Amino acid sequence: MNSFRYDYAVIGGDMRQVYLTQLLAEENKTVCCSALCMTDTSGSAASVPLETALGSSAHIIGPIPLSKDGGFFHQSSLKKNIPLKQLSTLLKPGQRFSAGCIPEDIRREALEKGVCVSDFMQDAALAHFNTIATAEGVICEAIKSSPVNLHKSCCAVLGYGKCGRILADDLKRMFCYVTVAASFEEELAQAAIYADETLRLESFLLRINKYDFIFNTIPDITLTRKALSRVKPSAVILDIASAPGGIELTAAKELSVNARSCPGLPGKYAPLSSARAIKETIIKNERSSPCL
Numbered sequence: 001m002n003s004f005r006y007d008y009a010v011i012g013g014d015m016r017q018v019y020l021t022q023l024l025a026e027e028n029k030t031v032c033c034s035a036l037c038m039t040d041t042s043g044s045a046a047s048v049p050l051e052t053a054l055g056s057s058a059h060i061i062g063p064i065p066l067s068k069d070g071g072f073f074h075q076s077s078l079k080k081n082i083p084l085k086q087l088s089t090l091l092k093p094g095q096r097f098s099a100g101c102i103p104e105d106i107r108r109e110a111l112e113k114g115v116c117v118s119d120f121m122q123d124a125a126l127a128h129f130n131t132i133a134t135a136e137g138v139i140c141e142a143i144k145s146s147p148v149n150l151h152k153s154c155c156a157v158l159g160y161g162k163c164g165r166i167l168a169d170d171l172k173r174m175f176c177y178v179t180v181a182a183s184f185e186e187e188l189a190q191a192a193i194y195a196d197e198t199l200r201l202e203s204f205l206l207r208i209n210k211y212d213f214i215f216n217t218i219p220d221i222t223l224t225r226k227a228l229s230r231v232k233p234s235a236v237i238l239d240i241a242s243a244p245g246g247i248e249l250t251a252a253k254e255l256s257v258n259a260r261s262c263p264g265l266p267g268k269y270a271p272l273s274s275a276r277a278i279k280e281t282i283i284k285n286e287r288s289s290p291c292l
Contacts, residue, residue: 004095006032009053010045012075013037013063014267019275020061021045024282032057035075035082050082054090061282064100064120064130068243068263091115098282101242118285120278128162129277130266135167137265138240139174142213145258146236151175154210158201159217160187163240167215168195179204179211211235216246225251228259238262 007029010021018038025031025044032046034053054060063074066084073082088106091097093114100120110117121127143150155176157168164180164187171178172194180191181204188198199207205227208214212235216222219241225248231237237252237259239245245261252259266274 004056004058006030006046006053006057008032008059008061009034009048009057010061011035011050011053011063012073014076014264015271016267016274016278017061017063019272020278023275023279027279035073035077037076050078051090054087055092057095059096059098059282059286060091061278062097062099062102064266064278065242066099066102066106070103070243096286098285116289118282118289120281123281123285126277126281130274131163131166133266133270133274134163134240135170137269138167138215138238138262139170140269141238141262141265142215142236145238146213147234148212150213152177153212155179155213155215156181156204156208156211157195157215157217158182158204158222158246159241160191161217164215164217165190167217167240172196176213214238215240217241218246219244220246221248222246223252223259224248225255228252228255228257231257234258240265 008024008031010017010033012035014037018036021031021033022044032048032053034048034050065074068074071083073084073087084106088109091110091113096116097110098118098120102119107117151174153176155171156179157164158181160180160182168178168180178195179197179199180195181199181201182188183201192198201222208227209230209232214235214237216239223237223246228251237247239247239261247259
Protein backbone atom coordinates (compact mmCIF):
# COMPACT_ATOMS: atom_id res chain seq x y z
CA MET A 1 0.00 0.00 0.00
CA ASN A 2 1.27 3.46 -0.92
CA SER A 3 1.95 5.95 1.84
CA PHE A 4 1.56 9.58 0.90
CA ARG A 5 2.62 12.64 2.85
CA TYR A 6 -0.53 14.63 2.01
CA ASP A 7 -4.17 13.63 1.84
CA TYR A 8 -4.86 16.16 -0.91
CA ALA A 9 -2.98 18.22 -3.47
CA VAL A 10 -4.99 21.06 -5.02
CA ILE A 11 -3.40 22.29 -8.23
CA GLY A 12 -3.96 25.00 -10.84
CA GLY A 13 -7.25 26.60 -11.78
CA ASP A 14 -8.88 29.74 -10.41
CA MET A 15 -10.30 31.00 -7.12
CA ARG A 16 -12.37 27.83 -6.77
CA GLN A 17 -9.17 25.91 -6.07
CA VAL A 18 -8.00 28.53 -3.56
CA TYR A 19 -11.21 28.21 -1.54
CA LEU A 20 -11.22 24.43 -1.96
CA THR A 21 -7.75 24.27 -0.39
CA GLN A 22 -9.07 26.07 2.68
CA LEU A 23 -12.24 23.97 2.91
CA LEU A 24 -10.32 20.70 2.77
CA ALA A 25 -7.91 21.90 5.44
CA GLU A 26 -10.91 22.63 7.68
CA GLU A 27 -11.73 18.92 7.48
CA ASN A 28 -8.49 18.24 9.38
CA LYS A 29 -6.87 16.84 6.25
CA THR A 30 -3.25 17.38 5.29
CA VAL A 31 -3.30 19.55 2.19
CA CYS A 32 -0.68 20.89 -0.17
CA CYS A 33 -1.17 23.15 -3.16
CA SER A 34 0.67 24.18 -6.27
CA ALA A 35 0.18 26.54 -9.22
CA LEU A 36 -2.82 28.24 -7.61
CA CYS A 37 -3.87 31.63 -8.98
CA MET A 38 -3.33 33.06 -5.48
CA THR A 39 -0.43 31.86 -3.34
CA ASP A 40 -1.80 33.03 0.02
CA THR A 41 -4.16 30.40 1.41
CA SER A 42 -3.97 31.77 4.95
CA GLY A 43 -1.70 28.97 6.14
CA SER A 44 -4.25 26.26 5.36
CA ALA A 45 -1.94 24.32 3.05
CA ALA A 46 1.69 23.87 2.21
CA SER A 47 2.69 25.50 -1.08
CA VAL A 48 5.01 23.08 -2.88
CA PRO A 49 6.41 22.56 -6.39
CA LEU A 50 4.02 20.87 -8.79
CA GLU A 51 6.18 17.73 -8.97
CA THR A 52 6.09 17.42 -5.18
CA ALA A 53 2.34 17.90 -5.03
CA LEU A 54 1.75 15.21 -7.64
CA GLY A 55 4.18 12.75 -6.14
CA SER A 56 3.34 13.14 -2.44
CA SER A 57 -0.46 13.22 -2.29
CA ALA A 58 -3.11 10.52 -2.13
CA HIS A 59 -5.68 12.60 -3.99
CA ILE A 60 -4.76 15.06 -6.75
CA ILE A 61 -7.47 17.66 -7.41
CA GLY A 62 -7.19 19.61 -10.63
CA PRO A 63 -9.21 22.50 -12.04
CA ILE A 64 -12.41 22.73 -14.04
CA PRO A 65 -11.53 22.39 -16.87
CA LEU A 66 -8.25 20.51 -16.56
CA SER A 67 -7.15 22.20 -19.78
CA LYS A 68 -8.54 25.16 -21.72
CA ASP A 69 -6.90 24.18 -25.00
CA GLY A 70 -6.66 20.40 -24.74
CA GLY A 71 -2.88 20.41 -24.57
CA PHE A 72 -1.71 22.36 -21.54
CA PHE A 73 -2.62 22.30 -17.85
CA HIS A 74 -5.00 25.09 -16.81
CA GLN A 75 -3.00 27.36 -14.51
CA SER A 76 -1.87 30.99 -14.44
CA SER A 77 0.89 31.21 -11.84
CA LEU A 78 3.74 29.18 -13.33
CA LYS A 79 5.93 30.92 -15.91
CA LYS A 80 5.99 27.96 -18.27
CA ASN A 81 3.11 25.99 -19.74
CA ILE A 82 2.78 22.43 -18.43
CA PRO A 83 1.76 19.84 -21.06
CA LEU A 84 -0.97 17.50 -19.84
CA LYS A 85 1.23 14.55 -20.82
CA GLN A 86 3.85 15.76 -18.34
CA LEU A 87 1.20 15.99 -15.67
CA SER A 88 -0.03 12.45 -16.21
CA THR A 89 3.46 10.93 -16.13
CA LEU A 90 3.87 12.14 -12.54
CA LEU A 91 0.79 10.33 -11.26
CA LYS A 92 1.36 7.16 -9.22
CA PRO A 93 -0.55 3.91 -8.75
CA GLY A 94 -2.99 4.07 -5.85
CA GLN A 95 -3.67 7.76 -6.21
CA ARG A 96 -7.03 9.36 -6.99
CA PHE A 97 -7.10 12.06 -9.65
CA SER A 98 -10.08 14.40 -9.93
CA ALA A 99 -10.64 17.33 -12.27
CA GLY A 100 -13.16 18.66 -14.75
CA CYS A 101 -13.38 17.77 -18.45
CA ILE A 102 -10.44 15.34 -18.37
CA PRO A 103 -9.34 14.47 -21.94
CA GLU A 104 -9.92 10.83 -22.80
CA ASP A 105 -6.25 10.06 -23.48
CA ILE A 106 -5.21 11.46 -20.08
CA ARG A 107 -7.98 9.53 -18.33
CA ARG A 108 -6.95 6.32 -20.08
CA GLU A 109 -3.25 6.73 -19.27
CA ALA A 110 -4.04 7.38 -15.61
CA LEU A 111 -6.29 4.33 -15.37
CA GLU A 112 -3.64 2.15 -16.98
CA LYS A 113 -1.20 3.27 -14.26
CA GLY A 114 -3.61 2.20 -11.52
CA VAL A 115 -4.86 5.70 -10.74
CA CYS A 116 -8.52 6.14 -9.78
CA VAL A 117 -9.99 8.89 -12.00
CA SER A 118 -13.06 11.03 -11.34
CA ASP A 119 -14.31 13.69 -13.75
CA PHE A 120 -16.26 16.37 -11.90
CA MET A 121 -18.38 17.12 -14.95
CA GLN A 122 -19.59 13.53 -15.01
CA ASP A 123 -21.23 14.11 -11.63
CA ALA A 124 -24.84 15.12 -12.29
CA ALA A 125 -25.25 17.23 -9.15
CA LEU A 126 -22.03 19.18 -9.64
CA ALA A 127 -22.66 19.67 -13.36
CA HIS A 128 -26.10 21.06 -12.52
CA PHE A 129 -24.64 23.39 -9.92
CA ASN A 130 -22.05 24.53 -12.45
CA THR A 131 -24.77 25.53 -14.90
CA ILE A 132 -26.51 27.59 -12.21
CA ALA A 133 -23.31 29.45 -11.38
CA THR A 134 -22.56 29.93 -15.07
CA ALA A 135 -26.03 31.36 -15.76
CA GLU A 136 -25.74 33.79 -12.85
CA GLY A 137 -22.27 34.79 -13.97
CA VAL A 138 -23.19 35.49 -17.59
CA ILE A 139 -26.14 37.60 -16.46
CA CYS A 140 -23.69 39.66 -14.39
CA GLU A 141 -21.48 40.00 -17.46
CA ALA A 142 -24.46 41.13 -19.53
CA ILE A 143 -25.47 43.81 -17.04
CA LYS A 144 -21.90 45.13 -16.87
CA SER A 145 -21.50 45.15 -20.64
CA SER A 146 -24.61 46.96 -21.84
CA PRO A 147 -26.01 50.51 -21.67
CA VAL A 148 -29.55 49.10 -21.44
CA ASN A 149 -31.39 47.21 -18.72
CA LEU A 150 -31.99 43.50 -18.98
CA HIS A 151 -35.51 44.20 -17.70
CA LYS A 152 -37.93 44.15 -20.65
CA SER A 153 -35.05 43.70 -23.10
CA CYS A 154 -35.11 41.30 -26.05
CA CYS A 155 -32.84 38.35 -25.25
CA ALA A 156 -31.91 35.35 -27.38
CA VAL A 157 -30.57 32.12 -25.92
CA LEU A 158 -28.92 29.90 -28.51
CA GLY A 159 -29.21 26.26 -27.54
CA TYR A 160 -31.46 24.68 -24.93
CA GLY A 161 -29.26 22.19 -23.13
CA LYS A 162 -28.68 22.26 -19.37
CA CYS A 163 -27.21 25.75 -19.28
CA GLY A 164 -29.57 27.15 -21.89
CA ARG A 165 -32.59 26.01 -19.88
CA ILE A 166 -31.46 27.58 -16.64
CA LEU A 167 -30.34 30.79 -18.34
CA ALA A 168 -33.61 31.20 -20.22
CA ASP A 169 -35.55 30.61 -17.02
CA ASP A 170 -33.46 33.17 -15.10
CA LEU A 171 -33.96 35.76 -17.83
CA LYS A 172 -37.71 35.18 -17.82
CA ARG A 173 -37.77 35.74 -14.08
CA MET A 174 -36.08 39.11 -14.74
CA PHE A 175 -38.97 40.00 -17.06
CA CYS A 176 -36.93 39.77 -20.25
CA TYR A 177 -38.54 38.88 -23.56
CA VAL A 178 -36.81 35.56 -24.25
CA THR A 179 -36.36 33.83 -27.58
CA VAL A 180 -34.78 30.38 -27.63
CA ALA A 181 -33.14 29.37 -30.89
CA ALA A 182 -32.06 25.78 -31.51
CA SER A 183 -31.61 23.18 -34.23
CA PHE A 184 -33.41 20.28 -32.61
CA GLU A 185 -37.18 19.94 -32.54
CA GLU A 186 -37.14 18.36 -29.08
CA GLU A 187 -35.28 21.36 -27.63
CA LEU A 188 -37.67 23.78 -29.32
CA ALA A 189 -40.68 21.86 -28.00
CA GLN A 190 -39.31 21.98 -24.45
CA ALA A 191 -38.41 25.66 -24.73
CA ALA A 192 -41.86 26.59 -26.05
CA ILE A 193 -43.32 25.85 -22.63
CA TYR A 194 -41.35 28.64 -20.94
CA ALA A 195 -39.89 30.99 -23.56
CA ASP A 196 -41.80 33.81 -25.20
CA GLU A 197 -40.71 32.59 -28.62
CA THR A 198 -38.82 29.71 -30.19
CA LEU A 199 -37.05 29.74 -33.52
CA ARG A 200 -34.92 27.43 -35.57
CA LEU A 201 -31.39 28.78 -35.78
CA GLU A 202 -31.67 29.74 -39.44
CA SER A 203 -34.79 31.79 -38.71
CA PHE A 204 -33.13 33.47 -35.74
CA LEU A 205 -30.15 34.52 -37.87
CA LEU A 206 -32.51 36.31 -40.27
CA ARG A 207 -33.90 38.33 -37.34
CA ILE A 208 -30.70 38.78 -35.35
CA ASN A 209 -30.92 42.59 -35.47
CA LYS A 210 -33.92 42.47 -33.14
CA TYR A 211 -32.02 41.46 -30.00
CA ASP A 212 -30.37 43.49 -27.25
CA PHE A 213 -28.60 40.47 -25.71
CA ILE A 214 -27.55 37.22 -27.35
CA PHE A 215 -26.32 34.34 -25.21
CA ASN A 216 -24.69 31.43 -26.99
CA THR A 217 -24.47 27.96 -25.42
CA ILE A 218 -23.82 25.98 -28.63
CA PRO A 219 -20.21 24.71 -29.00
CA ASP A 220 -20.16 25.26 -32.75
CA ILE A 221 -19.59 28.43 -34.78
CA THR A 222 -23.08 29.84 -35.27
CA LEU A 223 -22.47 33.59 -35.17
CA THR A 224 -20.40 34.04 -38.32
CA ARG A 225 -19.14 37.29 -39.83
CA LYS A 226 -22.30 37.50 -41.94
CA ALA A 227 -24.55 37.17 -38.88
CA LEU A 228 -22.46 39.54 -36.76
CA SER A 229 -22.63 42.21 -39.45
CA ARG A 230 -26.39 42.41 -38.90
CA VAL A 231 -26.62 42.83 -35.11
CA LYS A 232 -27.77 46.16 -33.70
CA PRO A 233 -24.89 48.48 -32.65
CA SER A 234 -25.80 48.36 -28.94
CA ALA A 235 -26.19 44.57 -28.79
CA VAL A 236 -24.15 42.44 -26.40
CA ILE A 237 -23.19 38.90 -27.38
CA LEU A 238 -21.83 36.55 -24.72
CA ASP A 239 -20.54 33.04 -25.36
CA ILE A 240 -20.59 30.42 -22.58
CA ALA A 241 -20.17 27.38 -24.83
CA SER A 242 -17.21 25.09 -24.48
CA ALA A 243 -14.41 25.34 -27.03
CA PRO A 244 -14.47 26.27 -29.85
CA GLY A 245 -17.44 28.40 -28.81
CA GLY A 246 -19.99 29.79 -31.20
CA ILE A 247 -18.71 33.23 -32.25
CA GLU A 248 -16.21 34.29 -34.90
CA LEU A 249 -14.45 36.53 -32.40
CA THR A 250 -11.94 37.92 -34.90
CA ALA A 251 -14.77 39.05 -37.14
CA ALA A 252 -16.63 40.53 -34.17
CA LYS A 253 -13.59 42.63 -33.27
CA GLU A 254 -13.14 43.82 -36.83
CA LEU A 255 -16.82 44.76 -37.02
CA SER A 256 -16.71 46.48 -33.57
CA VAL A 257 -19.40 44.13 -32.26
CA ASN A 258 -19.57 43.82 -28.47
CA ALA A 259 -19.02 40.06 -28.36
CA ARG A 260 -16.79 37.90 -26.22
CA SER A 261 -16.24 34.47 -24.75
CA CYS A 262 -16.90 34.07 -21.02
CA PRO A 263 -15.08 31.01 -19.67
CA GLY A 264 -14.73 30.14 -15.99
CA LEU A 265 -17.69 32.16 -14.74
CA PRO A 266 -18.28 30.01 -11.61
CA GLY A 267 -14.69 30.72 -10.57
CA LYS A 268 -15.17 34.44 -11.15
CA TYR A 269 -18.57 35.07 -9.60
CA ALA A 270 -19.20 32.21 -7.15
CA PRO A 271 -15.84 30.64 -6.25
CA LEU A 272 -16.67 29.84 -2.62
CA SER A 273 -20.05 28.29 -3.44
CA SER A 274 -18.44 26.36 -6.27
CA ALA A 275 -15.64 25.16 -4.00
CA ARG A 276 -18.19 23.89 -1.48
CA ALA A 277 -19.96 21.96 -4.22
CA ILE A 278 -16.67 20.49 -5.43
CA LYS A 279 -15.72 19.45 -1.89
CA GLU A 280 -19.06 17.70 -1.41
CA THR A 281 -18.52 15.85 -4.69
CA ILE A 282 -15.01 14.79 -3.66
CA ILE A 283 -16.20 13.40 -0.33
CA LYS A 284 -19.16 11.65 -1.97
CA ASN A 285 -16.95 10.03 -4.60
CA GLU A 286 -14.41 8.86 -2.04
CA ARG A 287 -17.14 7.19 0.02
CA SER A 288 -18.95 5.59 -2.88
CA SER A 289 -15.93 4.43 -4.90
CA PRO A 290 -12.79 4.18 -2.74
CA CYS A 291 -9.55 3.49 -4.57
CA LEU A 292 -8.19 0.05 -3.75
